Each structure stands twice: as C-alpha cells, then as structure tokens.
Amino acid sequence: MNILSIKSNYDGQDGGFVTALTTYCLKEGILDAVVVVGANNWKPYPFIATKPEDILKASKSKYSISPNNKLLEYATENYDNVGLVGVPCQILGGNKFDLKMKIGLFCTKNFPYDAIKNIVDGLGIPIDRVEKMDIKKGKFIVKTSEIENLIKKKEMVKEIPIKEIEKFANPACRLCCDFSAEYADISVGSVGSEDGWNTVIIRNNNCKKIIDEMHEKGLVEIKLDVDVNAIQKLENIKKRNQEINKCSAYYAVCPYIF
Amino acid sequence: MVECGSCGRIVDKIMKKYNLKDIALISGAVNLDDGEEVEKLKKIRENSKIVIAVGSCAVSGGFHRMLIGLENGFPQRFVRIGDVIKVDYAIIGCYPEEKEVEKVVEAILNNDEETLKPYRVIAGEPIIKPYMTVDEVLLTSNKELCLGCDTSPIENTYCTGCGTCVAKCPADALNIDEKPTVNMDKCVKCGTCFFSCIKVGVM
Numbered sequence: 001m002n003i004l005s006i007k008s009n010y011d012g013q014d015g016g017f018v019t020a021l022t023t024y025c026l027k028e029g030i031l032d033a034v035v036v037v038g039a040n041n042w043k044p045y046p047f048i049a050t051k052p053e054d055i056l057k058a059s060k061s062k063y064s065i066s067p068n069n070k071l072l073e074y075a076t077e078n079y080d081n082v083g084l085v086g087v088p089c090q091i092l093g094g095n096k097f098d099l100k101m102k103i104g105l106f107c108t109k110n111f112p113y114d115a116i117k118n119i120v121d122g123l124g125i126p127i128d129r130v131e132k133m134d135i136k137k138g139k140f141i142v143k144t145s146e147i148e149n150l151i152k153k154k155e156m157v158k159e160i161p162i163k164e165i166e167k168f169a170n171p172a173c174r175l176c177c178d179f180s181a182e183y184a185d186i187s188v189g190s191v192g193s194e195d196g197w198n199t200v201i202i203r204n205n206n207c208k209k210i211i212d213e214m215h216e217k218g219l220v221e222i223k224l225d226v227d228v229n230a231i232q233k234l235e236n237i238k239k240r241n242q243e244i245n246k247c248s249a250y251y252a253v254c255p256y257i258f
Numbered sequence: 259m260v261e262c263g264s265c266g267r268i269v270d271k272i273m274k275k276y277n278l279k280d281i282a283l284i285s286g287a288v289n290l291d292d293g294e295e296v297e298k299l300k301k302i303r304e305n306s307k308i309v310i311a312v313g314s315c316a317v318s319g320g321f322h323r324m325l326i327g328l329e330n331g332f333p334q335r336f337v338r339i340g341d342v343i344k345v346d347y348a349i350i351g352c353y354p355e356e357k358e359v360e361k362v363v364e365a366i367l368n369n370d371e372e373t374l375k376p377y378r379v380i381a382g383e384p385i386i387k388p389y390m391t392v393d394e395v396l397l398t399s400n401k402e403l404c405l406g407c408d409t410s411p412i413e414n415t416y417c418t419g420c421g422t423c424v425a426k427c428p429a430d431a432l433n434i435d436e437k438p439t440v441n442m443d444k445c446v447k448c449g450t451c452f453f454s455c456i457k458v459g460v461m
Contacts, residue, residue, distance in 0.1 A: 046421070067421030067434040074425075086420070092456040093422030110418070112436055172418040 002208075003231075004200045005193040005223040013061045013134070014190040015198035017220065018085060018103060021186075023052045024214055025083060031100055033075050034083040037066045041128050042120075043113050048075050058085075061105070063133050063140075064113040065170060069093045088178040095183055101207070104181020106189025106199075108135065108162075108234065115168035123158040136190065138162050175245055179238040180231060191234060192227040199226055259286030259295065260322060260336060264353035265313035272359055281366060282306040283359070287315040287322035287336045296342055303343040308366060310347045310377075311339050312359055314448035317348040317380065321446045340381065347374060348381035352428040352448035380453065423451035 010016030010023070025031040026049065036058035037044045044066035049055050068086045072094065075082045081100040084090065087107040094102050111119075120127050125144050132143040140160050145153045180201060181187045187201040202208050214220050265285030273283060282302050289295050303309060314320040315338075322336035339345055347366070349359055365373040417437050424432045431444035432451060 065419035065436040067419055067424060067436070067438075070421035070424035070434055072422075072425045089418040089456055090420045090422075093420045093454075096422060096426070096454055170418065171415050175416065176418070 001201060001203050003192075003226045003228060004202070004211075005197045005226050006200045006211075007197045007221045007223075008219060010059065012059045013132075014193070015196060016059065017198040017200060018105070018188050019055055019059045020214070020219055021103065021210070022049070022083065022085065023055045024219060025101065025210070026050070026052045026055065030210065031081045031083040033079040033081075034085060035068050035071050035075055036085050037062060037068060042116065042130060042133070046071055048079075050079070060132060061134070063111055063135070064116050065110055069097075072097045072099070088181040088183075089172075089176065091181045091184045092178070101186070102181075102184045104184025104187040106180055106187065106191055106231075106234075107176075108179065108238075109166070109169040109173040109176075111165075111169050115165075119160065119165050119168065123160060125156075125158060135162065140165055175241060177238050177242045177245075179235045189231075192230040193223075197223070199231065201231075259284065259288050259299075259316065259339070261286030261313070261315050265316070268353065268356050268359055269312055271356065272363060275360075276363055276367070278363070280305075280307040281363065282309045283312050283363075284309060284339055285312040285316050287319050288339055288342050290335045290337050290342070291332060292334070299339065299342050308346045309339075309343065310349065310359075310362065310366075311345045311381065312349050313354055314350055314352045314446075314450065317345075317350050318447070318449050320352065320448050345381045347377040349377060350380060350449045350453040352446060352450055418456070420456060422454050422456060426450050426454040 006017045007015040008017050008020035010019040012019045022031070022034045022036065026034065032050065034049045034055070035046060036049050036055065037046050038057045039045070039060075039062045042062060042064065044062040044064050046066050046068040047054075047058075048071055049058060068084065068090045072082070072084065076097050076099070082097075083101040083103065084094045084099055085103045085105070086094065087105050087110065091102050091104045116133075117127050119140070120130060120142055123142055125142055129144050130142055131145060134141040134143070138161060140162055142158045144156050144158075146156060148154045180189065185204050186207045187203070189199050190197075191199055193199045200211075202211065211220070215222055269283045269285050272278075282305075284299070284302065288299060311317045315322055317338060317340070319336060319338040340348070347362060349362055351358065361373065362377055364370075414437050419434070419436050421434055421438075424434045424438055428448065428450060429444045429446045431441045431446075432438045433441065438451075
C-alpha cells in the first residue's frame with residue numbers, strides 16, 4: 001500500500017484524478033465499461049460509461065445516495081472488464097461481483113437528495129445554479145456564480161458547518177466504519193493533500209503499473225508529500241463508530257448488521 | 259428433493275468434479291409428507307460428515323413454504339432441509355453461482371474457517387444468549403430465516419442505498435431510487451437480497 005498526491009489536467013472535484021484514470025483505462029482498453037454517477041440537477045443517477053467522452057458527464061462529487069451497484073449485474077454480463085467508482089459501501093457490495101477494478105472514494109457521510117436540496121435552498125441558492133459542492137475541513141461548501149456583465153462572472157461561496165446538517169444524513173452512515181474504502185483496488189480523496197490535488201491510496205500492483213504509465217505519458221503530476229495523519233484522524237472517527245454501534249439497543253438483538 | 263433443477267445441475271457437476279465422499283450437497287425443499295424422501299435425507303446425514311444445503315429452497319424452503327400440494331387427496335407440506343436434519347453450511351441463492359459453491363467446498367477441503375463463517379451462520383447454529391459476538395449471530399440463527407415473506411425484507415434505517423440487492427435479485431422484484439422497494443407479486447422468497455446485503459457482510 002502506498003500513498004501519493006496526484007493532480008491531473010481534468011476539471012474534477014479536486015485533482016480530477018478519477019476522471020483521468022477512468023478515461024485512460026477506457027482509452028487503453030484496460031476496462032470495457034465503468035459504472036459511474038452522473039447528475040441531473042445534483043440528483044445522482046448511475047450509468048455505464050463505455051466511451052471516454054461519457055466520463056466527462058460523471059466528473060465532480062455528488063453528495064446524495066446513488067444505487068450504483070444495481071447496474072453491476074448487467075455490466076458484468078455484457079462486458080468483460082468492468083470497473084466501479086463508488087463510496088466504501090458500494091465497493092463492499094462490488095466485492096460480490098467479478099470486477100476488474102474498484103475505485104473507492106473517501107466518504108464521511110451521505111445525504112438523501114431531498115435533504116441536500118433543503119440545505120442548499122436554506123443557503124439561498126437555487127439548486128440548479130449550483131456549480132460545485134464540497135465537504136472540506138468540517139464545512140459543507142456550495143459554489144455558484146452570478147453573471148455581473150457580459151464578460152465577467154462573480155463567484156459566490158456559501159458555507160455551513162457539518163455539525164449543523166449532520167442530522168439530515170442517511171441514518172445508515174452512522175454505522176459505517178470504513179472511511180477510505182479498504183476493499184478497493186485504489187482509493188481517492190482530497191484529505192491530506194493541498195487544494196487542487198488528490199490523495200491516492202494504491203492497494204494493488206496492477207493499479208501501480210497503470211499510474212506509472214500515466215505518469216510517463218505526462219497525464220498526471222505526482223507528489224509524495226501526503227499528510228497521513230489527517231487521513232488517520234478521519235479513519236479513527238469512523239472506527240469509533242464500531243464502539244458506538246455496540247452501545248445501540250439493536251446490537252443486543254442483532255449484532256450482525258454492525 | 260423438490261426443486262426446479264438449476265441447483266441440481268450445479269450439485270451434480272461439483273460432486274463429479276471433486277469426487278466427494280463424505281461431503282453431501284443437497285438442493286431443493288423437502289416434502290415432509292413423503293416418507294421415502296425424509297428417510298433418504300436421514301440416511302444421507304448418517305453417511306456423511308458434512309451436509310451443505312445448496313440454493314434457497316434447501317436453505318429456507320423458499321417459495322415452497324407458501325405452497326400446499328395435494329397428492330391422492332392428502333396435503334403435502336414443504337419444509338427446508340434444516341427442519342429435518344442438521345445442516346452444517348448453507349448457500350443461499352436462486353440459484354447460487356457455481357463459483358460460490360466451489361468456493362465453499364474448497365474451503366471445507368482446506369479447513370478455511372474464515373470463508374466458511376457466514377455460511378455456517380446462515381445454516382443456523384443453536385445460539386440462545388443475550389449477548390454474542392458479531393460473527394456468531396444473525397437475525398435468523400436457529401430460527402426460521404426471516405425473508406420478509408410477510409412484510410418488506412428491507413430495513414431502511416440500515417440501508418446505505420448501494421443497490422447490490424437490486425442487481426442480485428433473481429426475480430427482478432426490487433426497484434430502487436434511493437432505498438429499495440419490493441414488488442411482492444414478483445418476490446420468490448429466496449433470501450438472496452438479504453444474503454447479498456453489505457450489512458450482513460458476507461465476504
């Protein structure tokens with residue numbers, strides 16, 4: 001397992017590395033299909049990308065529930081080499097299918113779509129005008145822009161502390177003990193890297209080869225300085241969930257779901 | 259036993275492939291009112307060290323439990339194998355993948371306890387204690403498998419909305435937007451959704 005900081009020239013959530021990697025894999029024929037998430041007005045919908053152009057529709061993070069894995073049966077039956085991009089729980093489900101590459105995303109919590117819509121409305125921004133959502137350093141950040149005149153755009157950034165909106169999160173996320181997608185072949189996030197860079201945890205040799213190839217072709221920049229403690233800190237918060245789960249009344253009835 | 263034949267094919271293949279002597283693979287539900295069948299089952303249990311129930315009909319009774327047959331005017335009741343004899347390992351699925359059954363058989367031959375744990379738990383060990391470790395218990399241990407036959411099998415509170423159960427459902431009975439909903443008219447009570455759920459954590 002080794003940890004890198006990576007930046008690509010794609011416009012993505014942070015460094016655009018997942019976009020770069022999946023595009024590269026589809027171009028080179030390493031993967032025939034990737035299950036990714038597009039969004040309509042920030043309402044996520046999973047789809048199977050088979051051409052590199054499809055991937056562009058799926059860039060940027062969405063913070064709502066998306067049933068990616070429902071497509072895996074169809075994908076694995078119709079394509080030889082299937083990839084999956086998903087948060088840790090989706091990767092865990094992906095283990096039950098014969099997948100070539102599992103790309104995990106760091107995840108602290110997820111929200112139902114209605115909750116996200118209400119939060120964004122509460123910040124005074126119509127959801128169709130939102131250009132980017134982000135969760136960084138304990139804040140939920142929404143970026144939008146107003147057209148000032150014909151040439152110039154004015155950026156607007158609204159923030160709200162996560163503590164205030166925690167209670168609207170999907171209740172299942174409170175039981176989750178996996179922050180960095182332990183079962184993925186490769187995990188990607190932003191924690192521990194500078195702004196505009198991705199933290200990448202490589203968990204198997206195949207992926208290492210692919211990233212080395214990308215580096216040789218000049219598709220990505222690589223740095224080695226990652227703040228491992230920041231990742232560890234969030235890991236520990238999730239691991240603490242294991243202990244909290246054991247205090248739950250349900251634990252006595254049915255420990256197996258924890 | 260009483261089944262459609264899909265699991266039977268898998269069982270025949272694997273029995274031939276591994277040339278199993280003291281491991282018995284059984285598929286299908288048991289007709290409790292068929293004396294010969296019950297006797298045959300008991301004989302199999304006596305003659306083999308390990309009994310594996312293959313497929314949902316064998317493990318939980320599946321939709322057979324909803325049926326009452328008639329033969330010569332006598333009602334026929336169908337139950338799972340576990341109601342008649344002790345089952346060591348249970349593989350849910352309608353039908354289960356051949357690879358999965360192979361995986362279990364190989365794990366038994368290699369004494370790989372880690373892989374076998376979930377299958378042993380599903381088979382139902384007699385556990386009746388107020389507190390147990392996580393790996394030792396399931397909603398269903400030593401009771402009947404709760405397959406949501408009366409109500410929806412999905413507990414929304416614990417659902418992350420990943421969609422794995424929807425892909426695994428053999429009857430196409432599940433639809434999902436954020437949390438899955440069950441079309442009970444299509445559901446065949448096989449328990450595949452329950453077993454493939456990441457919260458049950460079978461890996």
